[in-house]
Amino acid sequence: MTTATKARAPSPARLPTDDVPKRRRPGPTRAETLATRIAEAITDGRMPPGTALEEERLAAIHGVSRTPVREALRLLAATGLVEQRPRRGAVVARPEPGRLAEMFQAMAELEAICASLCAATMGRADKARLASRHAMMGRMVEDGWVDAYRDANVTFHEALYVGSGNGYLAELADATRRRLAPFRAAQLGGKDRLAASHQEHGAIVAAIIAGDAAAAAAAVRVHLATTEGSWGALAGQPPQLQFG
Amino acid sequence: MTTATKARAPSPARLPTDDVPKRRRPGPTRAETLATRIAEAITDGRMPPGTALEEERLAAIHGVSRTPVREALRLLAATGLVEQRPRRGAVVARPEPGRLAEMFQAMAELEAICASLCAATMGRADKARLASRHAMMGRMVEDGWVDAYRDANVTFHEALYVGSGNGYLAELADATRRRLAPFRAAQLGGKDRLAASHQEHGAIVAAIIAGDAAAAAAAVRVHLATTEGSWGALAGQPPQLQFG
DNA sequence: ACTCCCTGAATTGTATGCAATTTTGCGTGC
């Protein structure tokens, strides 16, 4: 099949005003673009865990040759979103139940750390912003705006990550969250759960504003432990722990 | 230069005794082998941060074509050990000082979690094994066996990771440790530091055996905070010299 | 002498071709 015969754009065409670039951002390669797209398809649920990722098919779909597809798959494999068996192709990662439990626990601990750091180091302005975001989500709950809440929920948690002031930690948390995304699809279903989630968020925000790191960590663990409930049938989970 | 024209081995040469493989281990691909080898070269310090990773050179060195090299580099880029600028080649990752500080802090927190989990969930036998390993390291300190201690030190920390009972967490911790490895090269230099390190380990082990999660976490933070001291000079050294 | 531009070389990104292995379908024997 003669794939990828589309007219190639003549390049990002560096404008002369780009002489002093704010950030070095030479046009992304096809492999990176592909990796992003495929990753989105996976986290969005369009490609559920277990889906076979055939190189030639992906190449045809995205209008490129197999080479960038292979590189994108390697990237995603290192990220953990896909699984590559040496001569047997790649599939969307499908962790075993025990593994999933481990990832959820790690996620909880990572977020607990972030929340602790938020409580300890966040500035007044940032705390206020977090609180206002939380208040806004409260209105979404009242109005039954489920979709909006789901998006805001992701943003809220990411705010905790970056609020930790530790970019590396934020990346670890974010990466873990993305890897878990395909398994949280059916979450936040009922309106009860929505309200409960918001209330738990409230505890987290309160602890952070109060500057109580231990309380913030604890509140996060409570929150994540309950959200795990939706998949809990999958695996028995190890006991939660407490540390400072 | 016509690289990689060496006679290709007729394959990993699956020995007939391999007919009934204990585990599905289809021979690793060249890209994976390469990634492992390059990663070792980086963590060992043979390729210090900032080293340019030219594809064709690596291909020639390892006797393969550029294709597996590129895939290996993608893998390592996703791991964070190397940095890929879109059209400008790859180099061994050289995080900025601030970033390094973040990574060390995250490392400490990850290990603190692991130690907490060790204290909370480790079985009696495993605790005993950890203690005996610690005792062995004590003898190394007495005898001034610096090299052996360095190796044992890595093993000790990895024992904490796997002792957490959470494989995913262990992977995160291990990956972070590998990324930091190039910046700890000159560590554990003096004998004083050796003894101090061992003493700090002792606090960790004691807390774990006592089942005191909070104390274990605290001891780990103390330990890592002091070991960080040795890299301060190193990190400040190259103030991000502004070359490409 | 310095700057700018232009050209050539080096290097990366992508496509394609071939070899090897896995997978699949079918026929044969039990």
Place this chain on the structure above:
DNA sequence: GCACGCAAAATTGCATACAATTCAGGGAGT
């Protein structure tokens, strides 16, 4: 009818060829 084995097809792994961009050096212009 079912299991086993073999052959064809499909798919991955690797190498090479080509295209495009970046980098380096020199020469003309100011």
